[in-house]
Amino acid sequence: MVNVALPKGRLGEKAYRVFEKAGYSCPSILEPSRKLIFENTAAGVRYFWVKPSDVAIYVERGAADVGVAGKDILLEYAPEVYELADLAMGKCRMAVAAKKDFRDDTEKTLRVATKFGNIAREFYAGKGRDIDIIRLNGSIELAPILGLSDVIVDIVETGATLKENDLAVVEEIAAISARLIAGKAAYRFKGMEIENMCRAIAAVVEEQA
Ligand code: PRP
Numbered sequence: 094m095v096n097v098a099l100p101k102g103r104l105g106e107k108a109y110r111v112f113e114k115a116g117y118s119c120p121s122i123l124e125p126s127r128k129l130i131f132e133n134t135a136a137g138v139r140y141f142w143v144k145p146s147d148v149a150i151y152v153e154r155g156a157a158d159v160g161v162a163g164k165d166i167l168l169e170y171a172p173e174v175y176e177l178a179d180l181a182m183g184k185c186r187m188a189v190a191a192k193k194d195f196r197d198d199t200e201k202t203l204r205v206a207t208k209f210g211n212i213a214r215e216f217y218a219g220k221g222r223d224i225d226i227i228r229l230n231g232s233i234e235l236a237p238i239l240g241l242s243d244v245i246v247d248i249v250e251t252g253a254t255l256k257e258n259d260l261a262v263v264e265e266i267a268a269i270s271a272r273l274i275a276g277k278a279a280y281r282f283k284g285m286e287i288e289n290m291c292r293a294i295a296a297v298v299e300e301q302a
Contacts (some may be wrong), residue, residue: 095138095286096279098152098160100145104183104271108161109140111180111301115293137286149174149274158279159287164269165248169209174274177291181298183271185250187212189263192237195244206236207246216246216266234258 097112099105109122119133122140132139143151143160149172151157161180165187166172187209197203199222206227207213217224227242234254236242248269249255249262273294275287 094132094134095283095290096141096156096158097138098141098143098148098157100148100161100163100271101142102145104145104163105142105161107182108180108271111182111294111297112138112140112290114297115290117290117293152274152276152279155276155278157276158283159273159275159290161271162274164267164272165209165212167272167274168267169211171211172274174276175280176272177275177287178273178295178298180271180273180294181302183269185248185269186262187246187266187269188249189216189244189246189266190234190237190249190255190260191244191263193259193261195237195263197243203244204242205244205246206233206242208233209246212266213246234260 099108117136117138119131119136119138119140122131129142130139141157145163146166148160148162149166149170152160152174153172163183167176203222203224204227205213205224206229208230210226210228213226227236229236233245233247236245237260238258244263255261273291280287
């Protein structure tokens with residue numbers, strides 16, 4: 094049995110469809126309910142609905158064997174997991190954004206509002222730029238508008254949130270998409286099952302490209 098942590102929500106449902114096509118169906122998962130665990134013994138798979146930002150924790154600690162996690166989370170928390178495949182979904186960008194009239198005054202420490210403190214720290218360290226990180230949990234776009242920060246480091250998907258708040262991308266940091274990850278212990282003990290799953294999933298992703 095391979096235990097799979099899927100991110101609750103639209104991305105997880107899309108990811109499940111890929112697993113389903115790859116031969117790991119579990120029809121009960123699509124029925125409306127508040128249940129969090131679903132299994133199909135015949136297909137050798139058990140699914141968990143997990144908060145998207147927690148998937149890597151379940152996999153890293155072995156509570157799930159594999160999972161679907163955003164590259165943003167993998168970059169930010171650097172969990173000890175194997176990244177097996179790019180699922181080519183949940184595509185977006187990690188970017189620096191600011192008010193349209195923003196000009197960087199390099200004499201001053203740059204105030205950066207973000208949920209992704211490690212990504213921001215590493216990005217600006219690479220440029221040798223001094224920053225002050227202001228950690229927020231959501232609605233990051235408010236920070237430069239209210240003067241709480243100079244820039245934000247955040248996810249941009251359609252760009253609508255920036256546009257509707259008169260902000261613009263200053264620089265791109267990384268391309269983000271959903272990845273199939275596996276735990277190190279799981280890979281050691283269920284290597285064959287996980288490799289078969291990974292191969293079947295990669296084939297479905299390839300077919301859909
Ligand atoms: C994310 C991100 C941006 C928005 C980008 O927020 O933080 O705010 O989506 O998407 P867009 O480019 O398509 O407008 P999320 O909806 O996850 O909520 P949050 O404010 O809690 O971060």
